[in-house]
Amino acid sequence: MTDAYASLEASVLANEVSQLQQDYDLVASNKMSLDLSRGKPAADQLDLSNGLEDAIGGNFLSENGTDVRNYGGLRGLPEARALGAEIMGVPADNVMAGGNSSLTLMHFVVTTALQHGLWGDHRAWNRSKVKLLTPVPGYDRHFVLSEALGIEMVNIDITETGPDMDQARALVAADPQIKGIWCVPKYSNPTGCTYSDQVVDEIAQLPDAAAADDFIVLWDNAYAVHDLVFPGDTLASLLDAADRAQTADHMVQFGSTSKITFAGGGIAFIASSERVLNALEEHMSYQMIGPDKVNQLRHARFLKGRVGQQMQNHAQLIRPKFEIVLSILEEELGALDIATWTNPRGGYFISLDLLPGLATQVIDMAKEVGLTLTPAGATFPHGNDPQDRNVRIAPTFATLDELKAAMRILTLCVKLASAKKLAA
Amino acid sequence: MTDAYASLEASVLANEVSQLQQDYDLVASNKMSLDLSRGKPAADQLDLSNGLEDAIGGNFLSENGTDVRNYGGLRGLPEARALGAEIMGVPADNVMAGGNSSLTLMHFVVTTALQHGLWGDHRAWNRSKVKLLTPVPGYDRHFVLSEALGIEMVNIDITETGPDMDQARALVAADPQIKGIWCVPKYSNPTGCTYSDQVVDEIAQLPDAAAADDFIVLWDNAYAVHDLVFPGDTLASLLDAADRAQTADHMVQFGSTSKITFAGGGIAFIASSERVLNALEEHMSYQMIGPDKVNQLRHARFLKGRVGQQMQNHAQLIRPKFEIVLSILEEELGALDIATWTNPRGGYFISLDLLPGLATQVIDMAKEVGLTLTPAGATFPHGNDPQDRNVRIAPTFATLDELKAAMRILTLCVKLASAKKLAA
Numbered sequence: 001m002t003d004a005y006a007s008l009e010a011s012v013l014a015n016e017v018s019q020l021q022q023d024y025d026l027v028a029s030n031k032m033s034l035d036l037s038r039g040k041p042a043a044d045q046l047d048l049s050n051g052l053e054d055a056i057g058g059n060f061l062s063e064n065g066t067d068v069r070n071y072g073g074l075r076g077l078p079e080a081r082a083l084g085a086e087i088m089g090v091p092a093d094n095v096m097a098g099g100n101s102s103l104t105l106m107h108f109v110v111t112t113a114l115q116h117g118l119w120g121d122h123r124a125w126n127r128s129k130v131k132l133l134t135p136v137p138g139y140d141r142h143f144v145l146s147e148a149l150g151i152e153m154v155n156i157d158i159t160e161t162g163p164d165m166d167q168a169r170a171l172v173a174a175d176p177q178i179k180g181i182w183c184v185p186k187y188s189n190p191t192g193c194t195y196s197d198q199v200v201d202e203i204a205q206l207p208d209a210a211a212a213d214d215f216i217v218l219w220d221n222a223y224a225v226h227d228l229v230f231p232g233d234t235l236a237s238l239l240d241a242a243d244r245a246q247t248a249d250h251m252v253q254f255g256s257t258s259k260i261t262f263a264g265g266g267i268a269f270i271a272s273s274e275r276v277l278n279a280l281e282e283h284m285s286y287q288m289i290g291p292d293k294v295n296q297l298r299h300a301r302f303l304k305g306r307v308g309q310q311m312q313n314h315a316q317l318i319r320p321k322f323e324i325v326l327s328i329l330e331e332e333l334g335a336l337d338i339a340t341w342t343n344p345r346g347g348y349f350i351s352l353d354l355l356p357g358l359a360t361q362v363i364d365m366a367k368e369v370g371l372t373l374t375p376a377g378a379t380f381p382h383g384n385d386p387q388d389r390n391v392r393i394a395p396t397f398a399t400l401d402e403l404k405a406a407m408r409i410l411t412l413c414v415k416l417a418s419a420k421k422l423a424a
Numbered sequence: 425m426t427d428a429y430a431s432l433e434a435s436v437l438a439n440e441v442s443q444l445q446q447d448y449d450l451v452a453s454n455k456m457s458l459d460l461s462r463g464k465p466a467a468d469q470l471d472l473s474n475g476l477e478d479a480i481g482g483n484f485l486s487e488n489g490t491d492v493r494n495y496g497g498l499r500g501l502p503e504a505r506a507l508g509a510e511i512m513g514v515p516a517d518n519v520m521a522g523g524n525s526s527l528t529l530m531h532f533v534v535t536t537a538l539q540h541g542l543w544g545d546h547r548a549w550n551r552s553k554v555k556l557l558t559p560v561p562g563y564d565r566h567f568v569l570s571e572a573l574g575i576e577m578v579n580i581d582i583t584e585t586g587p588d589m590d591q592a593r594a595l596v597a598a599d600p601q602i603k604g605i606w607c608v609p610k611y612s613n614p615t616g617c618t619y620s621d622q623v624v625d626e627i628a629q630l631p632d633a634a635a636a637d638d639f640i641v642l643w644d645n646a647y648a649v650h651d652l653v654f655p656g657d658t659l660a661s662l663l664d665a666a667d668r669a670q671t672a673d674h675m676v677q678f679g680s681t682s683k684i685t686f687a688g689g690g691i692a693f694i695a696s697s698e699r700v701l702n703a704l705e706e707h708m709s710y711q712m713i714g715p716d717k718v719n720q721l722r723h724a725r726f727l728k729g730r731v732g733q734q735m736q737n738h739a740q741l742i743r744p745k746f747e748i749v750l751s752i753l754e755e756e757l758g759a760l761d762i763a764t765w766t767n768p769r770g771g772y773f774i775s776l777d778l779l780p781g782l783a784t785q786v787i788d789m790a791k792e793v794g795l796t797l798t799p800a801g802a803t804f805p806h807g808n809d810p811q812d813r814n815v816r817i818a819p820t821f822a823t824l825d826e827l828k829a830a831m832r833i834l835t836l837c838v839k840l841a842s843a844k845k846l847a848a
Contacts, residue, residue, distance in 0.1 A: 038495075046484070046493040056477045060470070069470040069686040073460075099523055100716040107711040111535075140715075148710040262493040265718035286572040287531040289565075292524040294689035295719065 001340045020416040030368040034406040039348040039394040049261035055302040068293035080296035084269030088255040102256040102268035112130025123214040133181035135163040137379030140187040142182040153381040162195035164185035164203040187223035192390040194233035204241035207250040219253040221345040234340035292418040321395040332411035338418035352391040365413040429760035444840040456794035463772040463818040473685035479726040492717035504720035508693030512679040526680040526692035547638040557605035559587040561803030563613040566606045577805040586619030589626040598758035600635035611647035614775040614816040618657035618770025631674040638714040643677040647771040745819040757837035762842035776815040789837040
């Protein structure tokens with residue numbers, strides 16, 4: 001079919017439904033086991049970092065003389081902080097280097113904000129009910145973390161240049177219980193957009209616009225260097241914008257090497273002002289003696305001077321996967337006017353929007369024949385996609401052949417569900 | 425002097441004070457820089473584990489087929505759980521293997537107990553004020569962690585066989601706000617005692633004696649295999665005792681490789697019942713995608729079949745340090761009846777008790793001439809040693825020569841302060 005489904009005569013559409021149903025039944029009779037749900041690197045990407053294991057080479061001394069094998073050093077090794085600085089585009093003095101999970105650092109920052117505040121004064125969030133702005137669709141783990149801590153989420157729309165800042169400003173000005181905003185500013189999960197310079201400026205000014213005096217921008221720069229094309233998108237410096245707006249004490253940035261080296265065995269970073277880092281370090285001291293500095297040294301040495309090359313190597317492996325997804329979407333759905341999708345220049349996801357009301361159904365149909373997709377609604381707080389239309393596609397983990405098979409199944413399900421809906 | 429100070433004639437004692445003051449002034453004129461405050465391994469101990477860096481050898485697959493480089497696996501690798509089981513003396517099914525810090529796991533368990541409870545039901549601690557029993561002297565970081573979370577500490581005495589269980593039972597029976605007890609059951613920090621079989625049994629029965637229905641034994645088995653002599657002390661199995669008492673859901677054990685391999689780059693463990701592990705895993709899932717499984721695999725392979733040998737190698741390096749401390753204490757103070765000290769069969773500390781009221785003064789005097797000791801009171805909640813008499817000596821990090829010099833200074837300070845006190 002090469003015409004928009006909505007433009008078809010009823011009989012032609014009925015015929016299409018019938019044909020698609022036959023195709024679907026055929027697929028169902030040869031049930032596969034495919035998975036596009038996981039935003040994780042494939043083994044060939046992980047192989048790019050096997051050299052980590054040789055990076056120590058018997059020399060366990062940091063450039064500042066610290067024996068990395070022993071206890072201590074809450075802020076992290078200087079060379080690890082410098083690595084974080086390079087990845088996140090901030091000065092090393094503003095960086096704290098931690099363990100293997102930026103999500104753990106986010107949880108730590110949010111719980112510290114809730115219970116103590118980030119400034120060494122009285123401004124703990126939990127003096128009142130706490131709400132956070134959540135641009136949607138967004139990253140499910142931000143939502144689950146917030147929900148687990150009893151935080152209410154207030155959705156705002158995400159556009160091609162970042163969160164809708166008119167919505168954001170109006171909401172934070174009106175409601176002092178809104179204490180912050182979650183952001184994935186570059187190659188946003190799942191839409192792939194990168195915030196424009198103007199949006200970055202406006203976000204840095206948000207604490208001034210807010211009724212709350214303890215507003216925090218939670219800036220999860222997870223895909224800071226994760227370009228698929230070169231040069232990739234350029235993200236303006238939040239710290240520079242915050243310096244201009246005099247709001248640096250209200251910006252907390254996160255980053256990690258999780259999709260640069262080993263997804264589960266990397267190192268993670270916080271960047272903020274000295275005042276905030278001091279408060280965080282104090283509260284961290286009750287929870288640990290220090291991070292794994294051996295792994296920090298391993299990473300600093302392995303990635304020194306070659307982050308850019310490493311990311312080009314990743315892109316070479318995963319760009320063909322994104323291209324297959326996009327080409328099959330275009331080939332199967334391009335003319336039918338039943339779906340739109342993103343064409344990201346980096347990151348880990350393609351975001352597919354269906355006709356309203358079809359996401360759950362399509363994901364269930366795919367599951368029925370052996371294709372696992374991210375659960376419907378996962379990109380919205382509480383799993384509630386109000387239009388039930390967003391499907392997140394994670395192309396990196398599957399092989400090229402698996403991807404092709406999976407995308408044929410997914411597009412078949414989209415077509416069948418859409419044609420049925422329009423025929424009804 | 426070879427007689428007890430208290431038995432001396434006033435003039436003889438005055439003469440002793442005068443002589444000791446001269447010695448002290450001489451030391452003060454040659455200020456040293458020595459440190460016995462840190463319970464951390466020396467570089468030669470860390471060297472015992474440099475082979476960790478070769479343990480992966482290009483094979484990143486766990487015995488269950490998991491690619492350890494990727495995301496996931498909150499409970500840890502099977503071989504890491506087996507290592508934790510071996511160290512802690514529990515079945516591997518009861519073990520969760522985590523990151524580099526058991527203190528982080530303790531903080532996680534206590535905050536989960538506070539906010540959600542450990543049983544998937546309504547029994548969160550924070551339904552009321554929360555108190556924990558703290559055997560004293562004890563581990564400062566347990567106290568600081570508790571204080572940071574707003575938990576009140578109720579001190580009980582520690583004896584040569586463990587906490588005074590009559591005190592413990594009476595307190596927990598009378599006060600439903602007492603929700604648990606901190607324990608370092610083997611080579612206790614700082615006294616070095618190992619809990620007797622009877623005490624272990626009685627601790628396992630404590631949840632039944634408690635007025636609280638959500639009582640938890642926090643069992644920090646930090647020195648489980650850290651013997652100085654062989655065979656070392658034998659600690660009875662808490663899990664077996666709890667099975668007999670039907671209290672296994674109220675026991676949470678902690679362990680780590682921190683003083684087996686790299687102090688800052690090891691792996692840590694929780695052991696508890698399946699019900700508790702399930703609840704912990706759920707709440708952990710909001711905070712991380714998984715632990716660093718590469719380091720878990722590294723440790724499991726490196727230590728497989730050689731934990732005992734590794735600990736003998738450690739003992740060979742640090743036993744002479746303990747012996748120097750003990751021999752200088754005996755030589756300088758043995759006849760004077762002004763101090764008592766422990767002679768531990770394992771662990772990291774020697775606990776020195778002075779005449780009441782002298783700990784702060786002696787530690788300050790030592791500091792004055794360049795010897796840093798653990799701050800007075802550190803082994804008590806809020807840094808408050810009610811008798812101001814306990815000094816914790818950490819012999820492992822210093823060299824033998826440093827130790828000798830440090831112990832001469834420390835014993836000189838003890839003698840001078842004691843003689844002055846008795847002469848006053």
